Amino acid sequence: MKRLWLLSMICFTPLLTLYGLDEVSAQWIVNPCETQSLKILMATYTFPKLSETFVINQVVGLIEKGHDVSIWAKTAEENKVHEAVNAYNLVAKTYYGELPPDLETYDVVICQFGPLGNEFLHLKQSLKLKAKLVTFFRGFDISQYLYENEGCYDVLLKKCDLIATNCDFFRKRLLALGSDPKKTIVYHSAIDCSKFPYTYHATSNKEVTNIITVGRLVEKKGMDDVVEAVQKVLAKGKNVHLTIIGEGYRAKKNLKKLVAQLGINDSVTFAGWRTSAEIARYLKESDIFVLASKTARNFDQDAIPNVIKEAMASGLPVISTRHGGIPELIEDGINGCLVDEGHSDQIANRIIYLMDNPDLRATFSINGRRAVEQLFDITKKADELSDILKNLFFVRKPADNMDTNLNDSLNSIQDHIASFHNNIKQQSDKIKHLTHDFHRLTDENQKLKTENNDLMTNNQKLSKENQHVSSENLMYVNKNQLLTEENQTFHSENSKLVGKNKLLTDSYHMALTENHAWTTKHQELIANNQELINKNQDLINKNQELIRENEELLAVNNKMETQIQEASVILAG
Structure with missing residues (x-):
């Protein structure tokens, strides 16, 4: 059966060559005969973490594709978690600090962030693990951390099985650091x-x-x-x-x-x-x-x-x-x-x-x-990541009872077929999008035609209105000439008024000077008046003293008159 399949693939090889599909173009598309699930370890610093939904989305996507996924994290930071953490019981699938006891059985280790890639590369080499190592570069690790630790990724970029980043901006930086273009890919973070x-x-x-x-x-x-x-x-x-x-x-x-x-x-x-x-x-x-x-x-x-x-x-x-x-x-x-x-x-x-x-x-x-x-839906991205990881693990895996040369040829043909199918799928998607755009543009074109007819009708109306406006404009020009003449007259009168205003200003300054003199005199009169008030107050005070003395003398006089009357009565008796 395998030989029959091989012959059928060989028959398709000229067709693949005709379409120009080589081994590089199909590098990360999965071998269609490999459908096994993978045992995957997702390594990150903190899990679960509210700000790192990209980790949760990758884990959930791979689980949904049938893979056996565990998580390794250094710490568990937050009590509040995204809904998917509980829905998929992800905390129970997480190893904190300690490595899984069956680490040697894992097929792929995915490290979130470059520094973790360095750590697990050392583990892989020292423990001689079979697992393929994938490192995702996401932000601080390819900017701040790299600036603070120059040369920190030199070994990782050479030895890591697959380098992935979430934008072309960082991929270019990785290539500038010496990463192999064939194993350095952009894999955008997905959302649901x-x-x-x-x-x-x-x-x-x-x-x-x-x-x-x-x-x-x-x-x-x-x-x-x-x-x-x-x-x-x-x-x-x-x-x-x-x-x-x-x-x-x-x-x-x-x-x-x-x-x-x-x-x-x-x-x-x-x-x-x-x-x-x-x-x-x-x-x-x-x-x-x-x-x-x-x-x-x-x-x-x-x-x-x-x-x-x-x-x-x-x-x-x-x-x-x-x-x-x-x-x-x-x-x-x-x-x-x-x-x-x-x-x-x-x-x-x-x-x-x-x-x-x-x-x-x-x-x-x-x-x-x-x-x-189109670019970030979690279902599409989960399919893509699953295919990438399968291809990474199964690529060039020797087949039973086949010599090495035949297996290499088979893998190459499988890559071509996979690439061919992928190319057709991409073309089909493009045709769908183009068809959709064609219908949309047709609708928009019809709408534009209708709008154009409306514009032509409006244009005719505007043309008539423009003629009317032109007549009114001529009338306004004539009015403007009259206003210009009136303005010149007003300008002449204004010059006269300016002269009068100057005379009034001079008169005002003279009056202001006289007012200042009168103000000075008024202040002097106020001072004199205050002096007179003070003197008057002194006289009032003296007058009050005289009144008191007079009252005293009057009291004495009254007393003496009483005594005289009493004496007169005595003498008369």
């Missing part, structure tokens, strides 16, 4: 589009436009730029509210301080860490998504953050930066907006522009969802 249902965000009758940003509160996420942009939007009279999802103690403290300094406490909400389901709800209720990624001072950089994919899948118009791998997803003006790193003014301008242009928001909403579905 079904968990982020599409919502049409083009129009909004709400009084407040809700802006959302999601990510760890670290410098490279540019949260400070988003806050400053929101303040600038508010300063221009736009009513917006910013929700920040994510944590980071020191950065959060600094962000809250910045919000207070800018005086926008009532317009910013810090929502903390959220699960995927909670984030999906926040995205659905928002109007614009912003992520202002930038190169941090410690040289830490981003690839294509999953939160951007989640926002686009949800139908949100997205504003982000020309940073890392982000431009590989966002086409400026097609499915989102791109601005320069560290420019909050550009972010503010794009927010206002999107608020004022609902048609553009609609375009970004539709194109964004389509791009994510």
